[in-house]
Amino acid sequence: MSATAIETIPQIVSFNTVGTWRGNLRTDVKARQFDIGVAEPEELGGDDSAANPMELLLAGLDGCLAVVAEVVAGEYEAKINSLILVTDGELDARGFLGTAEVSPYFQKVVTKVEIDIDLSSEKFAEYTETVLRRCPAASLMQAANVEFVIDWKQI
Amino acid sequence: MSATAIETIPQIVSFNTVGTWRGNLRTDVKARQFDIGVAEPEELGGDDSAANPMELLLAGLDGCLAVVAEVVAGEYEAKINSLILVTDGELDARGFLGTAEVSPYFQKVVTKVEIDIDLSSEKFAEYTETVLRRCPAASLMQAANVEFVIDWKQI
Numbered sequence: 001m002s003a004t005a006i007e008t009i010p011q012i013v014s015f016n017t018v019g020t021w022r023g024n025l026r027t028d029v030k031a032r033q034f035d036i037g038v039a040e041p042e043e044l045g046g047d048d049s050a051a052n053p054m055e056l057l058l059a060g061l062d063g064c065l066a067v068v069a070e071v072v073a074g075e076y077e078a079k080i081n082s083l084i085l086v087t088d089g090e091l092d093a094r095g096f097l098g099t100a101e102v103s104p105y106f107q108k109v110v111t112k113v114e115i116d117i118d119l120s121s122e123k124f125a126e127y128t129e130t131v132l133r134r135c136p137a138a139s140l141m142q143a144a145n146v147e148f149v150i151d152w153k154q155i
Numbered sequence: 156m157s158a159t160a161i162e163t164i165p166q167i168v169s170f171n172t173v174g175t176w177r178g179n180l181r182t183d184v185k186a187r188q189f190d191i192g193v194a195e196p197e198e199l200g201g202d203d204s205a206a207n208p209m210e211l212l213l214a215g216l217d218g219c220l221a222v223v224a225e226v227v228a229g230e231y232e233a234k235i236n237s238l239i240l241v242t243d244g245e246l247d248a249r250g251f252l253g254t255a256e257v258s259p260y261f262q263k264v265v266t267k268v269e270i271d272i273d274l275s276s277e278k279f280a281e282y283t284e285t286v287l288r289r290c291p292a293a294s295l296m297q298a299a300n301v302e303f304v305i306d307w308k309q310i
Contacts, residue, residue: 062193
């Protein structure tokens with residue numbers, strides 16, 4: 001792995017979304033040229049026309065871990081042959097419903113990662129630590145005091 | 156607004172995603188029957204085929220705030236005529252790149268909400284506080300020590 005130079009100047013990057021509420025718990029979000037629907041399943045009162053907000057957060061987490069996994073693999077000059085991420089998030093709906101004084105967000109998030117990458121087991125341990133530390137979405141979960149478990153399996 | 160009974164039994168709700176990495180910083184995520192693409196723009200080395208992970212987090216935030224805004228409006232027996240959410244998130248890319256010891260996730264998130272709802276200004280202040288407190292995605296940002304600003308405008 002190549003040594004990384006310290007960069008003293010902040011590199012601020014901005015992201016932007018515009019959401020338009022359509023009723024029935026549905027919102028159409030635009031991020032650059034991309035349309036992202038957000039809705040709720042029928043049992044929660046929605047029209048089940050799109051993933052719900054919590055699923056989008058978990059999708060962002062999966063995608064973020066995969067991006068960092070690929071970028072860090074490049075630094076190790078290691079090739080990823082396959083990478084699958086399965087994430088489960090749990091929350092206590094009483095926070096959202098306002099029926100108890102509990103946090104409305106995820107109490108626990110578990111991500112199982114199955115990765116085929118050509119790294120020794122020693123290097124692999126270092127690699128997974130680096131990915132977790134540098135992943136914006138994963139470190140957001142950790143900073144928010146979510147019980148975040150990431151279970152890496154090298155195949 | 157109707158008084159809400161305290162519920163002593165946890166109501167655990169689970170959400171699940173499965174992400175399959177496709178190379179070129181692209182991941183296909185499945186959440187129930189929904190397909191959510193995650194990619195990176197070309198300037199970040201991707202194929203720009205979908206929103207990126209940070210945009211998905213912000214889309215989840217917009218959609219989550221809208222869901223809670225609608226649900227809480229119902230409790231106030233208030234009608235929402237229109238609701239638009241514009242969110243900007245900023246991070247320091249050095250955290251992700253590993254070139255400085257800074258948090259890789261959002262430093263600051265600003266959401267501007269423009270809402271047409273039939274509530275007095277006094278009730279409106281209470282309403283916005285309730286929405287913020289009960290929104291899972293917004294409270295996740297706050298708990299992670301993101302500088303989260305929500306700017307409500309009643310039109």
